[in-house]
Amino acid sequence: TQLLEQSPQFLSIQEGENLTVYCNSSSVFSSLQWYRQEPGEGPVLLVTVVTGGEVKKLKRLTFQFGDARKDSSLHITAAQPGDTGLYLCAGGVNDMRFGAGTRLTVKP
Amino acid sequence: NAGVMQNPRHLVRRRGQEARLRCSPMKGHSHVYWYRQLPEEGLKFMVYLQKENIIDESGMPKERFSAEFPKEGPSILRIQQVVRGDSAAYFCASSPLPGAENGYTFGSGTRLTVV
8 A cells, every 4th residue: 555644744934935845655646636625625736747747837836756756746836815724745646545635724 | 528527516524425526528538536625735636537447546545535537427536434534625637648748737626625
């Protein structure tokens, strides 16, 4: 079973601050996905990273896939209250397994 | 272009009753996945289905739980003789192709409460 560990589990910051959350595994993944989930809703796909060392940017979000394809990070620049949510990383082959998530709160 | 539709959004069942959760995938998607999420936790994989076939049910309890995705109609997750521990949010996702690289589209979930 490929396990994904996410850290930190909880993160509370002020609007305008920068932050990084991590997704780590002892297994190699062919790809990793990042999702954001808001209360009462299903997860929404943010990005898929495929190539080791790949960096993808989505506005103020920067996603990086580790060279060995075992880990990934999500960096948010100048966080806003709208970024509040549960950030989940996921990976797998035929079926996707999720980490437990980082619960981010951005205070105005 | 409707997304993944799950119904009902909320379901209350007494212990011992049956719960039926429905999922209509996005148009053109023939791969369906069911996940369970407990409060303050991530999503736990339950089962992966294609039309009329169960591909991987390794995450589904052996007893009381079953899933189907018939040729016509939505995918159904059925829980027989529900117990309080079955209370959770159940999410369905779909994809147009097999494999996680394509990413999944999730529905809004069904919140099951067993009283």
